[in-house]
Amino acid sequence: MDVAPEQLVSIAAALIPFLEHDDANRALMGSNMQRQSVPLLFPQAPLVGTGLEEKVARDSGAVIVARRAGTVTRVTADEIIVDAGGDLATPGDQPLARLHQHDRYRVKKFWRTNQDTAINQRPLVQLGQAVASGEIIADGAATEGGELALGSNVLVAFMPWYGHNFEDAIVLSERLVKDDVYSSIHIQELELHVRDTKRGQEEITREIPNVSDESVVDLDERGIVRIGAHVKPGDILVGKITPKGETELSPEEKLLTAIFGEKAKDVKDSSLKVPPGMAGVVIDVKIFSRIEDQVVEKDRGERIGEVRRIENDEKARINTVMLDELGHLLQGQDVALMLKAGTVEEYLASGTKLTAATLQEVDLGDVDLKTLRVANKPSNERIRSSIDMAAQERARVEERAEDQIDKILQPDELPPGVIQLVKVYIAEKRKISVGDKMAGRHGNKGIVARIVPEEDMPFLPDGTPVDIVLNPLGVPSRMNVGQILETHLGWAARILGFEAKTPVFRGADEAEIGVLLRLAGFRWAAESLRLQHAAPAPESAAITRMVQDLKKVAGEHTTMLEAGAGLLGARGASAETKELFQAVRGFLTDAARELAERELAQRRQELEFHRAPRDGKNGGRPAKELEKAAGATPAEALEASAKPALAALLGPKAEADVDAAADELLRAAGLTPAGKARLRDGRTGHPFEGEVTVGSIYMLKLSHLVDDKIHARSIG
Known part of the structure; x- marks a missing residue:
């Protein structure tokens, strides 16, 4: 257990990051719902995984x-x-x-x-x-790059939104629909039975009574839909007519019979049509039959033709390899006997030396290989074994092809009374829609209640709209806090560009997540505030090294809020991690200087505005406070704008508190040290009252799709 704690739980449970922070009931739901995920059109491997994803994908045979x-x-x-x-x-x-x-x-x-x-x-x-x-x-x-990929990484906000995410309901952005993030391909199988009835055999045909030419435009001459046809509800897939019983005809039917002939009265249309609510592309048609007719003959002919094509390709490959090998074996040999194929005439005279130039002119396809001999006896044996081996391989290919053709020609076993069976396969693309069930890996499941335009979604201080809004009340009572830790670590992974692997029972702790959140926050703040100086961007290897150091220097009960960037410079950290700390300190100093210069530039602008002449009169005398503020030092400007820790970085280095300065920079960018952000409402543009937990979470689409459940029936 000390070597691999994952052994304690099943494979499905071992795929849940931060499993140790989830209640057992919710972990059970999470592991069960991973089995219900629908393979997506564009699957994404999780940003926050457990490290087992590649192993599971490989061992599952997918x-x-x-x-x-x-x-x-x-x-x-x-x-x-x-x-x-x-x-x-x-x-x-x-x-x-x-x-x-x-x-x-x-x-x-x-x-x-x-x-x-x-x-x-x-x-x-x-x-x-x-x-x-x-x-x-x-x-x-459901894999990406060889890793298990059951869902997608989406930007999440935990907050109520106009009551639409009440009681586990989920609010989605229209972007997820537009970009096919949660679209999946579904293949429907439709069957048509052709029976031998008391009134005669049913028949597959294109000639269907009372059906217009437009309705059968996608059917071939047999009456079966062509592969690649786009079909919608009510379209005919396979034309079929059934003999009618001899019934008394009404005067109208007698008139129709007199005009159009006898055929119209004795058969009715019983074609296979696309059922309501289904639309897509025909990707395959399979025909099974007990009887011989043109429908079956064409299908069998195509299948036998494919078998023969593969057989001929294999034989040609064997021949090419054999002739190539004979060319190598014959080079430098003296001819003992070489006859033309099908004759007793010599192709090359006995004793001819087979040089490379001679062999280029010789076409071994025109040589009788059965009688081919050279002067060297061991070489003769090797040539003979190559020719014999090629003959055996060809015989094996022929035998395999004949077996396959025998199987194709055998009549299919069908239920009693059924003489033919046609299966049509239709592929349809289903986008995520209202009523579909979604879930994370922590048992946090819900139904999509609203799909909202991107511009109406809550957005981050830099203008990025979130993808999904979950109800925060779904976390405390369910006790699956793992989803919050995943959200924070996912945010850091998304911004810093690494993949987090947190194995069950020995994953990332709060201190590591806290430091990573701050590093990600610096990078995000630099872009959001349009700073000239780039934030430190450690590579994956440097992050791994830093995490190992944090396990040594951080206390066991260090919380996410307490874990500041100062831990990187603590005693016991490696030289690389201390270098990262110095880079962070340097970035914060540069950022402080830049923010101070912006503040001073704004004050100078205000001063110029007050001094500027208006309405032909000289400008007013600005207030002394304004003149004093415009002439302040950068440190004084930062202190005046409630950023004392950043101001301290511009003074004597010993007095500076790096963690406090980091927190001030994050707050200036609209973030908090606890991994929250000040979001604005997309509808009104006003900021929300409280700060909101934002991050990246891995969500799955489950195979409880509303398209399969929605159903209408008559109550008459």
């Missing part, structure tokens, strides 16, 4: 892993080919060794799951890229 090291020779949406032949011995040591030097990986494209979601793998490698054995070369359905 990603494609390179079996051997090599170079990528082909990348398409459907396959990746890796040439692993770098370590092959000389040609001929192992006959046709080059045949097995390429590893082929099939990429799954939009496979349907039992939940109607889509499994779609995406290649991560490029042509010519070198890959190592065990490297992840393609992402899966």
